Amino acid sequence: xGKIIAIHxxxxxxxxxxxxxxxxxxxxxxxxNVALLDLDFRAPSLQAIFxxxxxxxxxxxxxxxxxxxxxxxxxxxxxxxxxxxxxxxLANPSTEAIREMTAxxxxxxxxxxxxxxxxxxxxxxxxxxxxxxxxxxxxxxYSSINAIVSADVVLVxxxxxxxxxxxxxxxxxxxxxxxxKKTGLIMNKVLTEVLTSKTERSELAKKLLxxxxxxxxxxxxxxxxxxxxxxxxxxxxxNPEHPFVKTLDRVATxxxxx
Amino acid sequence: MSLPRKIDPISTTLLQRxxxxxxxxxxxxxVMIELQKHGQRLTQDGVxxxxxxxxxxxxxxxxxxxxxxxxxxxxxxxxxVAEQTKRARAxxxxxxxxxxxxxxxxxxxxxxxxxxxxxxxxxQNGVKEPWEKS
Numbered sequence: 001x002g003k004i005i006a007i008h009x010x011x012x013x014x015x016x017x018x019x020x021x022x023x024x025x026x027x028x029x030x031x032x033n034v035a036l037l038d039l040d041f042r043a044p045s046l047q048a049i050f051x052x053x054x055x056x057x058x059x060x061x062x063x064x065x066x067x068x069x070x071x072x073x074x075x076x077x078x079x080x081x082x083x084x085x086x087x088x089x090l091a092n093p094s095t096e097a098i099r100e101m102t103a104x105x106x107x108x109x110x111x112x113x114x115x116x117x118x119x120x121x122x123x124x125x126x127x128x129x130x131x132x133x134x135x136x137x138x139x140x141x142y143s144s145i146n147a148i149v150s151a152d153v154v155l156v157x158x159x160x161x162x163x164x165x166x167x168x169x170x171x172x173x174x175x176x177x178x179x180x181k182k183t184g185l186i187m188n189k190v191l192t193e194v195l196t197s198k199t200e201r202s203e204l205a206k207k208l209l210x211x212x213x214x215x216x217x218x219x220x221x222x223x224x225x226x227x228x229x230x231x232x233x234x235x236x237x238x239n240p241e242h243p244f245v246k247t248l249d250r251v252a253t254x255x256x257x258x
Numbered sequence: 259m260s261l262p263r264k265i266d267p268i269s270t271t272l273l274q275r276x277x278x279x280x281x282x283x284x285x286x287x288x289v290m291i292e293l294q295k296h297g298q299r300l301t302q303d304g305v306x307x308x309x310x311x312x313x314x315x316x317x318x319x320x321x322x323x324x325x326x327x328x329x330x331x332x333x334x335x336x337x338x339v340a341e342q343t344k345r346a347r348a349x350x351x352x353x354x355x356x357x358x359x360x361x362x363x364x365x366x367x368x369x370x371x372x373x374x375x376x377x378x379x380x381x382q383n384g385v386k387e388p389w390e391k392s
Contacts, residue, residue, distance in 0.1 A: 110310040114376065117330055145311040149326065178315060179326065 002033075002124040005255060006134040006151035008144055010167035014157040015188040017045050018226065020135035022236040022245070026252045028077070028086040029236075032130040035073060035123055037089040039147045040137045041101040044091035049231050050076060058092040060101060063112045069122050080234060084130070101143075109142045116150035139167075140175065148175065153258055154183045155217065160190060160204075169211055182258060185214045186251065189222040215258075218251045220244065285352060309362040309376050324353040328363060333375040 007020045017040070024036040037059060038046040047055075057071045073087040080086045092098075104112070123129045134151060136144040148154055154176055158168045168185075176183045187208065194200045201219070208216055223244050226235055236245045265273070307313055309329070314322055327342045328334060336351035343350060354374045357363040366373050 106308050106310045106312070110308045110376070113311060113329065114332070118332070120330075142311065145315075149311055149314070149329075175315070178319070178322065180323070 002128075002130040002132065003153055003255075004120060004124070004132045004134065004151045005153045005155060006136055006144075006147045007155045007157060008136045008148060009138050009157040009164075010171050011159070011161070011164045012043075012138040014138070014159050014164070015220075016040075016138070016157050017049070017135050018231065018235070019155070019157060019186065019188070019248070019251075020133050021046070021049060021231075021234060022248050023252055023255075024086060024088075024131070024133050025080055025234050025236050026245070026248055027131050028080065028084040029082045030252070031083040033085040033087075033128065034131045034133065035087040035089060035127075035129050036133045036135065038091040039134045039143055041091050041143055042098060042137050042141075044093040044098070045231070046088055046135065047090045047093050049234075050074075050080075050088055050090075052076075052088070052090060055090055058097070059089045060092045060097055062089070063115055065111070065115070069119060070127075080237060082237075087129075104142070109146065112143075113146045113149060116146050119150065140171065145175065148181060149179055152182065153255060154181045155186055155255070156183060156214070157186045157188050159188060160194075165211055172212055172214060183214055184217040184255070184258060185212055186217050187219040190219045192221045195219060195221050217254050218247055220247050220251075285355075288352060288356075307361070309357075313362065321353055321357060324350060325357055325362065328354070328357075328374055329376055333373055335371050335373055339374070 005023075007016045007023075009016050020036060024034045027034045036046065038044050039059070041060065046052075052074050055072075055074055057067045059072055061067050062069050062072045069089070072089045074090065076086045076088055077084075119132060123132050134147040136147045138144070156168060156172070156176070158164050172183065185208065187204075190204070194204055204219070205216060221243070223242075225242075226244055229235060229238075235242070236248065239245060309325060314325055314329075317325060323343055323345075324339060327339050331338060331342065336347050336354055339354065340347040340350040354363060355365070358365045358374070362376070363374050364377055366375070
């Protein structure tokens with residue numbers, strides 16, 4: 001049985017989407033069958049990044065009970081998969097859809113949780129996928145908590161900003177632990193000089209262990225050349241030898257062993 | 259005072275019946291205590307609360323574990339829930355019945371077995387979608 005991985009963070013802009021996309025393509029290039037789902041209904045981004053111009057159904061439709069999940073998935077294996085299947089479920093980026101999703105009531109959210117939970121059967125069992133990756137909304141809102149409850153593994157992405165660290169700490173104590181989630185921490189956009197100095201690196205690792213009490217999966221440096229691409233292409237496919245991709249490759253292995 | 263050496267069959271049956279009644283009473287008391295502590299909550303509109311993630315977060319740890327497991331299983335007996343939570347069947351049965359009384363979970367008897375579930379999903383026409391399990 002495969003795994004559902006939710007990539008989450010306390011604050012926005014931590015790099016969840018970049019990590020989700022590149023992790024999904026890395027797994028597909030390892031020959032794994034992967035579905036990447038955009039669960040950030042307030043700020044959908046996968047449609048623009050993967051340049052999918054036409055889709056009959058969105059993930060919004062699946063959660064609304066309009067269609068089954070298979071109808072939502074766009075097969076990008078030809079262009080992005082290389083060895084394994086890469087399927088993508090997109091969130092509707094129209095303002096109307098975003099507005100509609102933000103106005104859902106609690107009963108709807110309960111049904112949405114049921115639908116997300118049933119993905120374990122429809123995607124992992126019936127379609128034999130190895131990984132389903134949820135790219136979530138930041139913070140504590142319905143869609144992200146639903147995603148966390150439905151996932152087998154949660155990767156929490158944090159920056160070194162003090163407000164991010166404190167918020168993430170609270171989220172671990174008051175959310176992940178209550179749901180007994182297998183959780184790993186990724187520190188993203190860490191200053192290169194911190195990572196190149198052995199002392200500073202180990203001090204930061206110690207501080208993180210004290211603050212979070214979570215396994216530290218990886219500390220990823222801040223790469224200006226990634227920012228320069230502006231997510232206009234899939235970085236790991238265009239730059240397979242880049243240190244970011246090598247680091248993410250270790251993350252992928254670590255998750256496989258979690 | 260010395261105990262009688264041998265209890266006659268009628269007394270044994272009677273004692274067994276008393277024990278069953280006490281067990282049943284005990285279970286009901288536990289449910290009442292739990293209901294007093296975390297009883298069925300109503301929203302501001304007077305509508306019963308739903309078992310969404312915010313409710314799950316507000317439940318005590320022991321009931322949350324049962325409720326999350328049931329959400330994952332969709333429709334299950336106390337045995338099936340106990341298999342997942344690694345707790346005793348009788349314990350899960352008690353917790354599931356508490357969730358039923360709190361209004362979060364439904365219970366349905368099929369033959370000799372009791373099945374628990376979170377209210378079925380229905381589309382706007384009140385009809386189950388074709389891909390959903392019956």
